[in-house]
Amino acid sequence: MTGEKKNKGLARAAEIYQSRDKRARELKADGKKVFGYFCCYPPVELMTALDILPFRIMGDMDEPITVADAYLPTIMCIFYRSCFDIAKKGRYDFFDGFIGAHACDGAERVSHIWRYYIKSPCSFFLDIPHTSHSAAIDFFKVQLNYFKETLEEFMGKKTSPERLKEAVSLHNRQRALVRDLYDLRKSDPPLITGSETLQVLISLMCVPVEEGNTILEEVIEEVKERKELPEKKACRLLIWGSLIDNTAFTDLIESSGLNVVIEDTAIGTRPFWHDVELTEDPMDGLALHYLKEFRCPRTFRETGPSYREDLESRFGYLKEFVKDWNVNGAYLNIIRNCDIHGYEVPAVRDYLEGLGLPVLVIEQDYSTAALEPLRTRFQAFAESIG
């Protein structure tokens, strides 16, 4: 292996994106513990503070779901079916721990089922309240403490508030860098494509936070100086909804006359948009951040006195995205059977149309084999804007 050129920046991100478990397996061979976790709710800071590598569990749109059929019914969230399917096929056999979460029904039930069929030396199921009432935040903090204690027991050591604050700072640094990266998409054309951004974001979820931050710094440098810019297109697209974890999807969109400039999804802005507040007891900041600041429709927001006000309180943050990224079209991405996003469709469409944006809604099957037929919809949408 001598003489192998070490990739940097975008190339490094692409490399990790391609073989997501490679770095985690290397680190594991060196003695590091790796924990797989569901969704964006289990605080990665707690794992980092205890020298655990948090590894975001994703599915695989390229892999037909076969094994999961014996455990999970077809009518459930296809993304979580896929996660379970590839796990049962051994893709995640390097996990020392599994962290399930009551994020949405799909994540919750698959967490329970996962623990019965796929054994890890350590596991924890994180309960997450559905509101951000103050009692709920207090309760969530209690649950986070149980989570921390479970990790500490497994690792045979305790973390300290100082160490935890360091971990929070490291992850906040990552959040700030991601926001800097998003700034590079404000120009027209954006300096970095949606597919490239996706590769970077996914790579961050598969390596230690320090390595991720290095990649981000390199990527930002590289992109700022790039000579060959992405093609300028008539539509600057906002994506809202279920996550996208495969560049085949963003490639399809971007080859249909649309530039993806911002994604309000769980592998997009959501995990990075707010910093965790460095409170005296760091657990307070974590509870507040994940339950209150984090924007996912799985958390119930108090309804306003009127529909308009309700929309404003639920989706007002999208107005900033639209303005700052000069968005002129929105795509609502629904992985079939995703309830928490599915119920929002008419409301978020009302809100975005109220901002003057044309809106495209697609329910898709989380499968690269089923992507091509969607091309006509993206192209027609681009034609309606161009």
Added chain:
Amino acid sequence: MFFAGLDIGSTITKIVIKTEDEIWTSVIRPTGAEHRRLAHKLMEEALQKANLTFGQLDYIIATGYGRINVPFADRQVTEISCHMRGINWFFPGVKTIIDIGGQDCKGIKVNNGKLVNFVMNDKCAAGTGRFLEVISEALGVKVEEIGDISLRSTNPAKISSLCTVFAEQEALLRLSEGVSIEDILAGIHRGIATRIYSMVERINIEKEVALTGGGVKNVGLRKALEERIGFPAVVPPEPLITGALGAALFAQEYVGRIDKKELETRKKERRLEAVTFFGEGPTRGQNG
């Protein structure tokens, strides 16, 4: 000048050649799975009918689901935009278009000749030509006749299922219960109309409404849809060619945007060759 629009649909291919002002010629041919690649032959046929040479065509736009890899087209535009443009040419006042094709069904909103919104049916054959074929086959009548037959119904049957497989079973069950074919077909048309209506209602149906695509040739379905919408709709003289016509209209528009020299170079590079297809695999292979 001559502008050509080529609409390669899932079951039928259509070509329209037009001049600045009028439709010069049109050709409509079924394109079964084995014939889809032969669109260039059909273009030759159209040229012959029009008494033109390939070199005389100034601009060619391909549309329809087979539009992606047409080597002799200058550009591709989706069938959604093309239907909109074709209908707009016939009926400038139309705001809502319902297109009932062989494998899918679409709702399209138009404003001042511009596409503003659209909706397509999702993974479900109900409301498409394919569905009507399955039903007519099950009942042993010709698909061209089911519309007329249904108009004779006095008491449309209640068909609860619009899933192609179950509807077929349910239709046969009604038949065994002694319900007449007229009433069953009227019930089926009513069910499809409701399904299409609720889909298109997602983009808000506004007057005036145009119906197009092969499905509209079925008078029973047309009547059921108009009843559901609550007012009469307009239908172009040949509902099959609105997509190809729209493509030809786009061709005319694009020619205006490029200079003569570039146009001549492009024309020289064009080859009247076979079409290749994307996704001939499992997701699109249900063409029967």
Added chain:
Amino acid sequence: MEAERKKKKRTSAKTLQTAREAGYFGKKMLQNALKAREEGRPTAWSMVTWWEGELIAKAMGVELVFPENWGAFCASVRAAEPHLDRSHGEGFPSTLCGYARNCLGYARNMADNNLEVPPDAPGGGLARPTFLLSSGAACDARYKWFQALGRYLEVPVWTLELPHTGVKEYFLPGNKEHNIRFIVSELKEYVAFLENLLGKKLDWDRLSEIVDQTFKTLRIAYEVDLLRKAVPSPMVAQDFWSIMIPHLYLPDDPEAYEFYKRVYDEVKYKVDNKIAAIPNEKYRMMFSELPPWHTLGFFDEIAERYGIALVIESWSYHAIPPIPEEELEGVTDPLELIARLTYRMWTGYNETALEYGVDPGFFMSAYLKWAKEYRADGLFCHPLMSCRPATYTLLHTGNVLMDKFKVPSVVIDGDIVDLRVFNEEEAFSKVEAFVETMDHYREVRKKEGLPW
């Protein structure tokens, strides 16, 4: 002839006289709400919250109606379809919960009718609500759906919290009491919300009365469940799906309690005299989770053809196993009693789950306990096209029942409102084949020394 017979068999023939009378309670709820609306008294649309929120609302004088229950009603009289189409037209995905789509379509119709009940609404319709009571328990639809109603109704929504721990986490030291305390503090907030909205104070004595009556009704409902362990089975699921209405929705109603005493007496009489609900009981099956409301006659048919009795069913609609007495010692705060009651519903089978090393405790673990106690030969799994929460753990439950007890399961697709999904002919052939499977596993259980 076949078709005619089938038509007749759509609604089920209940085996209990009391079950035939239970329809009264459903009608009573709908009518009370309409009357309240007429008289200007507060009304609410409520999810089934397992008594967590309903009792307090009732103590505040709010008449409740349950869109989930009404959805089942619309389906059973085959009146859901136009609502589903309406919801589809509004842009709600057709993969969402059938009850939700039925309700969203109806709300859209109400919005078109000045927010009053449309004249042709099934069962008299759901009265216009003063507020909506949603719940984070069991299912995301049950708060997302009410939130989505904001598009039409513009009334406040209160979302109740019910913690969802894993089995292992439930037993972490102190966690259960943290959970209870959280529920209690949320209930206090809920009381404040109601007092503020309705402009009056909660009558705490009245609430205590209601809670007391609820505990009594649920106790007797639970005792009926215990009677059902008898062989042959004195009643079947077709009865339960009718008699569950009073204890699930109106446990505080003295009439419901009186009704349940009569149910108890009837079932007890049948047990004492060995009167079987279905003649020639040959196979004892459990059913999970919601039935095809529009085709309940199917179960009479399989009883007649194969001697199949559905002896226990639908975990999420049963009264809870009573809370251990020591847990209730000294507890007088009605909010805490409610918290313990609802939390018990959700965690009552965690001990069973722990014993067998499975997750989750809810939805599936009850079937492990029941399989033994009710001597089940098989599990009838009914995955629902549009109710994911009742479906998620079905295959898992079937797998575990086979692993632990050699009890097989049969999977027959259906839905709660969309009658297009349930294919009766196919269902009959599956059940016919399954009868042989049950025979086989009886032998296997015998060989392995299992007690039934």
